Amino acid sequence: MSPRDEPIHSSEQNSCDQNVPISRIFLIRHGDRFDYANPSWAANAKANGALVTDPPLSALGHVQATETAAYVSQRTRLLYRDGNGNKKDEEEEGISNSTAVPRHGVSKILTSPYLRVIQTAVPTANALGLPLSIEWGLAEAHATPGMGILPLARERFAYFPQIDPSYESLQVVKSTSGCYCHRTGHPCEAFAGRFVQRMQAFAQTLESQYYGETVVCFSHAASTALVAAMLKCSLREPQFAPCGVYELQRKGKGPWELLRSGESNQPYVSENSSTTYPWGFGRKHFQEDGKYFGCSENIGLDYFVQQPQN
Numbered sequence: 001m002s003p004r005d006e007p008i009h010s011s012e013q014n015s016c017d018q019n020v021p022i023s024r025i026f027l028i029r030h031g032d033r034f035d036y037a038n039p040s041w042a043a044n045a046k047a048n049g050a051l052v053t054d055p056p057l058s059a060l061g062h063v064q065a066t067e068t069a070a071y072v073s074q075r076t077r078l079l080y081r082d083g084n085g086n087k088k089d090e091e092e093e094g095i096s097n098s099t100a101v102p103r104h105g106v107s108k109i110l111t112s113p114y115l116r117v118i119q120t121a122v123p124t125a126n127a128l129g130l131p132l133s134i135e136w137g138l139a140e141a142h143a144t145p146g147m148g149i150l151p152l153a154r155e156r157f158a159y160f161p162q163i164d165p166s167y168e169s170l171q172v173v174k175s176t177s178g179c180y181c182h183r184t185g186h187p188c189e190a191f192a193g194r195f196v197q198r199m200q201a202f203a204q205t206l207e208s209q210y211y212g213e214t215v216v217c218f219s220h221a222a223s224t225a226l227v228a229a230m231l232k233c234s235l236r237e238p239q240f241a242p243c244g245v246y247e248l249q250r251k252g253k254g255p256w257e258l259l260r261s262g263e264s265n266q267p268y269v270s271e272n273s274s275t276t277y278p279w280g281f282g283r284k285h286f287q288e289d290g291k292y293f294g295c296s297e298n299i300g301l302d303y304f305v306q307q308p309q310n
Helices: 010-014 041-047 059-083 087-092 115-128 193-209 221-231
Strands: 022-029 106-111 132-134 214-219 245-251 256-260
Touching: 022 059, 022 115, 022 221, 059 115, 059 214, 059 245, 106 115, 115 132, 115 214, 193 221, 214 221, 221 245, 221 256
Parallel strands: 022 214, 106 132, 106 214
Antiparallel strands: 022 245, 245 256
16 A cells, blocks of 8 residues: 555646546544553443443543644645635625635545544534534454343434434444354354455445445454455455544545555544554454454455455
8 A cells, every 4th residue: 555645736636637536535443442551440440330341432542643633634635625616606606705614525434433533523514613423334353243242322412412323224244143242252253354454345335325425434453354345455454543534535436545644543533642653454363263353254364365255
């Protein structure tokens, strides 16, 4: 992968066919975890009936989320004005550039149902003036669907009014027979095999559902598999920093290209912790010896490169 961090200038965009729809996806990992920063949290959470796999952000994580929101807001507004040529549209509508609120062109903000991800997404929802849509396709690895384990969107709404309770998830996550979360004991989706397959299916869903649109997605470190699915690259390659931002672009129905890698959260995040660090898939995640609480189901680290027929 060869990430590209600099803005797209209008002169560059003008060299492209303006009639070709441009699809963009921003994929963002949650910020610093409270349970990693405070090791005693898990025992206290369990004693008080909380789900140990659903920790909140740490104080640093909240700061990172706010800083990331400022970056994403600036970046999406820049692309909307310069990358899509809509500055002219504002002038034709008689909107004064000195008084108009800058537009961002984002169609949707999708977020994993886990608390730390929702908390990370809230500042961006406020900055862009858009609701949060709880999307199970972006859920954590070892996800435990159903059973009332995670609060529903309407239950989260009481604490996060940015959530749209009417949104219906594009993807349904199912537990895998014989697989149980090693931390909770609940039936869960097999990791890494079924999770990687879910990311492949969700990549296709995003392509069709939001063709020609810009979508901001908040998820977890393992969603580097979503990046690999779109770029058709090996799972060995992507890493994901806390509040890292992957930016992908597609012109028409051509291949996805990487504009920015999420392996680093620089320069927009001012501080990091050693407890929540850049993460990527390793060989252990695809071994069949049962040591890593799941199975690969014959899915290797080069799964997307091979592009198997399902």
